Amino acid sequence: MSYLLAAPYVIFMAIFGIGPALYALLMSFSKSSAVGPQYWAAGLDNYSLAFGDSRFFQVFGNLLEFLIVSVPLGIGFVVLLALLLDMRPGRFSSALRLLYFIPGAVTGPALVLLVICILDPTISPFGPLFNFVGTMNFDGLVFPGSLPFVFTLMGFFSGAGMWIAIQHGGLQGISAEVIEAAELDGCNAWQKALYIKLPYMRPYIVYQTILIFALNVQLFVEPQLLTSTWVQANVPPQWAPNQLAYSYAFDVGNFGAAAALSLLMVAIGLVGAVVMIRLTGFFKLEA
Amino acid sequence: MTRQTATDKRALGRLSLRRYVGDLGIIGYVIRLAILLIFAIYFVVPLVWLLFATTRDPTSLYSSWFPLTFGSIDRLATSWSNIIGYQNGEMLLWLGNSIRYAGLSLLGSLAICIPAGYILAIGRFPGRRVLLWLTLITMLLPVSAMVLPMFLELNLAGLIDTQWAVILPAMFFPFGVYLSYVYYGSSLPRELVDAARVDGASELRVFWNLALPLARPLLGLLAFISFNANWNNFFGPYVFLNNDKLYNLPVGLNSIVAATSALRPGFNPTPGAPAFVQADAAMAAMFTIVPVVIVFIFSMRYVTSGAFTGGVKG
Structure with a gap:
């Protein structure tokens, strides 16, 4: 009977999740040829091709830089803003929370379009600020070294409001008695935030870290539109690992290499996720 | 004085x-x-x-x-x-497509996620742990790995260049299953389920009469997240659809920007493409943004409700 309720999910998982993934695994050991793929014929060739590509360490280095910048900054500022808003519940805080939340409606192509305009100092609303810092043109703001920060700013713009709202939901769970007791002991708003609320938020912060990590590893649409399709900015056309795999598949037609590279990404993502799950008990619901 | x-x-x-x-x-x-x-x-x-x-x-x-x-x-x-007026009103066509794709994917994913999440949280059956791990793994699969096998599969089924090439894959939503699992695991009292079972209610009946009515906060949150993900779905429609009449708004917006020099002064647009400027590109972006802003304003309360993090206990 239990199986009946899970059956639709299992079927869809087989067709649109596990099935394609296993086929990708098969392809990573196969040769593409004019008459179709020759299964298992490639051995580890596709993997060594991917490892040997000079762009391989470049794209994973880029991804690593992006993760190092985006995950701590994203989490840090979300927690800061959630705590600041929570210090004074009321209309002003609720209104700001909604204002922070609304840019979540801007994603994908619309987000890239907006960023291209905002990072063009000649038309940007922040143009005066950029001029003040001394940057007069788009290429002065968007270059290989700045991309981890550009994508972080984009992701934070679109995603932070939702996380602030989620953390707000979590903060509602602190019992009023605990807060009252802290006040009786003479805690001010900052001490309450630092010593009561922040420790309480720890599991929610871990949860956010895992999901942000999983999401950011997948970076594709934003760099693809920014670096190759729309403006041909002064940056390499394959910046993220996903882009390199996409290029193997659709520019070169080497599906085996694309699959090999993608599976390396799955492996990296899995190792990261498993480490975090082991450390935090992500699956543990049972008391 | x-x-x-x-x-x-x-x-x-x-x-x-x-x-x-x-x-x-x-x-x-x-x-x-x-x-x-x-x-x-x-x-x-x-x-x-x-x-x-x-x-x-x-x-x-x-x-x-x-x-x-x-x-x-x-x-x-x-x-x-x-x-x-762009290409005889394609924008409105794309808007309609976006609403239809997001709506159908949303209904399908809810119908799949909620029972699965419920039974993973409440049931104790062989394979449960495996299914949880597979849920996590499929959440991590990169689009670049999936896109080609999926293309071959959809092609085999004759679904490439139909709306189902977008809707069916989007109905597989492991994150929604995980969220339902967390919700039921943390907020559905097991004694209640056990009592219903003792009274002779079937597993299906317990789900329908007990668990589903309790899931209202979860339903709102899931609907919001699923709608948002589907509305913004770029990769599927981009690869699985060639017919521009079937595009959704993000892919349509991409095709407008890529064909014109609106964002690239000096770039040679596709021959015959309209001479759009930033104002036109901004207007096209508004079509994808404004409907979601409205959805966002009305669904914020589901996000702040705590249903999202209900099960995360340190």
């Missing part, structure tokens, strides 16, 4: 300021306000700028001393008619 009242007033002023800033302290109050307002500028100004950009011709964009100015109604009307 008058000096006395003046001192009183000053003292009173200090007192009410004290009371006003409360336990934040005066400096703390100012710092808090400053940080919150700086971030408000960061989040709001780009959106307002984009809204105004639909009304501004390039001269206004490049020369205006204040970046957040209204251009002209005429320019707004031109942007509107340029985008509405």
Whole structure:
């Protein structure tokens, strides 16, 4: 009977999740040829091709830089803003929370379009600020070294409001008695935030870290539109690992290499996720 | 006498300021306000700028001393008619497609996720742990690995270049299953389920009469997240659809921007493509943004409800 309720999910998982993934695994050991793929014929060739590509360490280095910048900054500022808003519940805080939340409606192509305009100092609303810092043109703001920060700013713009709202939901769970007791002991708003609320938020912060990590590893649409399709900015056309795999598949037609590279990404993502799950008990619901 | 009242007033002023800033302290109050307002500028100004950009011709964009100015109604009307009229009204077609794809994927994913999440949280059956791990793994699969096998599969089924190539894959939503699992695991009392079972209710009946009605906060949150993901689905439609009449808004927006020089002054547009400027591109972006802003405003309460993090206990 239990199986009946899970059956639709299992079927869809087989067709649109596990099935394609296993086929990708098969392809990573196969040769593409004019008459179709020759299964298992490639051995580890596709993997060594991917490892040997000079762009391989470049794209994973880029991804690593992006993760190092985006995950701590994203989490840090979300927690800061959630705590600041929570210090004074009321209309002003609720209104700001909604204002922070609304840019979540801007994603994908619309987000890239907006960023291209905002990072063009000649038309940007922040143009005066950029001029003040001394940057007069788009290429002065968007270059290989700045991309981890550009994508972080984009992701934070679109995603932070939702996380602030989620953390707000979590903060509602602190019992009023605990807060009252802290006040009786003479805690001010900052001490309450630092010593009561922040420790309480720890599991929610871990949860956010895992999901942000999983999401950011997948970076594709934003760099693809920014670096190759729309403006041909002064940056390499394959910046993220996903882009390199996409290029193997659709520019070169080497599906085996694309699959090999993608599976390396799955492996990296899995190792990261498993480490975090082991450390935090992500699956543990049972008391 | 008058000096006395003046001192009183000053003292009173200090007192009410004290009371006003409360336990934040005066400096703390100012710092808090400053940080919150700086971030408000960061989040709001780009959106307002984009809204105004639909009304501004390039001269206004490049020369205006204040970046957040209204251009002209005429320019707004031109942007509107340029985008509405783009390739005989494709924009409205894409809007309809987006609503249909997101709506159907949403219904399908809810029908799949909620029972699965429920039984993973409540049931104890062989394979449960495996299914949980596979849920996590499929959440991590990169699009670049999946896209080709999926293309072959959909091609085999004859679904490439049909709406089902977008809708069916989107109904597989492991994140929604995980969320339902967390929700039921943390907020559905097991004694209630056990009591219903003792009373002879079948597993299906327990789900339908007990678990589903309890899931209202979860339903709102899941619907929001699923709608959002489907509305923004770019990769599926981009790869699985060739017929531009079937595009959704994000892919349509991409095709407009890629074909014109709206964002690339000096770039040679596709021959025959309309000479769009930033105002037109901004208007096209508005089509994808505005419907979701409305959804966002109405669904924020589901996100703040705590249903999201209900099961995460340290």
